[in-house]
Amino acid sequence: MKIHSINIPHGLCLAPLAGVSDRAFRVISKDHGAEYMCSEMVSAAAICYGDKKTPKLCEFGDDEMPLALQLFGSRPDFVSEAARRISDGSLADYVKIPAAIDINMGCPVRKIVSNGEGSALMRDIPLAAKIVSETVKAVNLPVTVKIRAGFDEENKNAPEMAKALEAAGAAMICVHGRTRSQMYSGKADLKVIAAVKNAVKIPVVGNGDIFSAEAAKTMFSETGCDGIMIARGAMGNPWIFDELTAFFDGEPYTPPTINEIVGQAMYHLDLMCEFKDEQFAIPEARKIISYYIHDIPGAASVRGLLNQATSKDFMKEVLYTLTI
Secondary structure, three states: OEEOOEEOOOOEEEOOOOOOOOHHHHHHHHHOOOOEEEOOOEEHHHHHOOOOOHHHHOOOOHHHOOEEEEEEOOOHHHHHHHHHHHHOOOOOOOOOOOOEEEEEEOOOOHHHHOOOOHHHHHHOHHHHHHHHHHHHHHOOOOEEEEEEEEOOHHHOOHHHHHHHHHHOOOOEEEEEEEEOOOOOOOOOOHHHHHHHHHHOOOOEEEEOOOOOHHHHHHHHHHHOOOEEEEOHHHOOOOHHHHHHHHHHHOOOOOOOOHHHHHHHHHHHHHHHHHHOOHHHHHHHHHHHHHHHHOOOOOHHHHHHHHOOOOOHHHHHHHHHOOOO
């Protein structure tokens, strides 16, 4: 798959996950074979208003490229201006120039939707198209968009939305096969993703329910998509990218041992504390690290201790008890 000059050999993308896909998560995913990544959602309005905390969400390293910085917002002037500041180096003291600008039109969270942002834009295709067209005019980077199947079951309008976004200048569309009303329940509708692929000429990335190589194969074969975006399937399991790369290359894949899993969890913890102050990293790490160990014998009692942890050293001591 290719987005302008961005080459994504196997089409393996890491999805944006609020509160999860931070720098540590992305670095580890890249180490395991993620070929293209998307940042956590960043408020376009916050950038325009000069919020001092927001640039931290925009930080990334050269080792995370190619990376799309994802914006959300419902005002074309705010989204396009935020994208311009990111792409022309105006925020260079904090933010590198990414490989692409991604616009979130799929987030189902009530707080976002109630502001007319995220998946609320699935109900206003003209506004969604204007946001994209204004952003495309403002930047010299590819502008991509993440959408859902529709807002609800009665309005699965992703193909119509995709056509409008393509006409507005979008370089790629990523489709989560669920509606906003489904949130993350039920199953992703692969037929909708296939319909989007048939509706546009730009690359289409399929998203939803990819937890294994077989699921990825099904996504490709049933939708004809150009790439896949992995979200929850990578949480605590960065090896999914190794598995997928081996699968598509026809190579054998060996799952990680318990000790390798625990070791990776500790490394993830180290990175979180490196990129953030430890006092801020630990509360987030309690959840993130727990994903790694959920299938390991004895994990339940360990999770209880992790949830009480206040330091990196204590978390590591607790994790070490799981090793063989």
